[in-house]
Amino acid sequence: MIAIVDYGVGNLRSVARALERSGASPRLVSDQDDLARAKGMVLPGVGAFKPALDRLSVRGLGRRVVELARRGMPILGVCLGYQLMFERSEERGVHSGLGLFEGSVVEVASAHRLPVIGWCRLRQTEWSPLWQGIDDGSYFYFVHSYTPDASPFAIGATEHSPAAASARANVMGTQFHPELSGADGLRVYRNFLDVVGAG
Numbered sequence: 001m002i003a004i005v006d007y008g009v010g011n012l013r014s015v016a017r018a019l020e021r022s023g024a025s026p027r028l029v030s031d032q033d034d035l036a037r038a039k040g041m042v043l044p045g046v047g048a049f050k051p052a053l054d055r056l057s058v059r060g061l062g063r064r065v066v067e068l069a070r071r072g073m074p075i076l077g078v079c080l081g082y083q084l085m086f087e088r089s090e091e092r093g094v095h096s097g098l099g100l101f102e103g104s105v106v107e108v109a110s111a112h113r114l115p116v117i118g119w120c121r122l123r124q125t126e127w128s129p130l131w132q133g134i135d136d137g138s139y140f141y142f143v144h145s146y147t148p149d150a151s152p153f154a155i156g157a158t159e160h161s162p163a164a165a166s167a168r169a170n171v172m173g174t175q176f177h178p179e180l181s182g183a184d185g186l187r188v189y190r191n192f193l194d195v196v197g198a199g
Helices: 012-021 032-036 049-071 080-084 182-196
Strands: 002-005 026-029 040-043 075-078 086-089 101-107 116-121 139-144 146-148 154-158 161-168 171-174
Touching: 002 012, 002 032, 002 049, 012 026, 012 182, 026 032, 032 049, 040 049, 040 080, 040 182, 049 075, 049 080, 075 080, 080 086, 080 146, 080 171, 101 161, 139 161, 139 182, 146 161, 171 182
Parallel strands: 002 026, 002 040, 040 075, 075 171, 086 101
Antiparallel strands: 101 146, 116 139, 154 161, 161 171
8 A cells, every 4th residue: 555644734635646647546644553554645735834744743644754764665755745854845944855865855945936836857967766667857746945055965956946856765756747748757657666565
């Protein structure tokens, strides 16, 4: 079972549909024990960092996500869910994140207007199983005003995001929305399922 972490924030249904199209049988999960029974988890998110983190912290769900990830369960963070995986965010103050990746989430500095909305070309800066079968320089769909400023585990970059994707063993994340990124986005989900062993 692939768990979609349901903490009341984000585009859960579109993520679920994309995972289904990629060959998974996803389940929305908001219970710690149910989460522990999953083979892998996706942490989605849309909105602001601090309110999302507060929702994730309800009933200790955020601690459980970190615990399972550190035990080796594959996790894929998407958009805000990816940002939550970093040590801190500077969105509307300074807030601590889940700490699965080193670094800070900061406001995008290189865009003419915010949020950045639309298709951006992604450079694959490091090899990753997430990129299997995807051409370097492919386009993915972004909607964001904040982004990780850097990551020692960055695997992809765009004009507006030096860490548009990161991976550290079983912990992975993308600033872009795979579920909105056409065939290549679905391929990212399929590649994650292969990592999980659920493809």
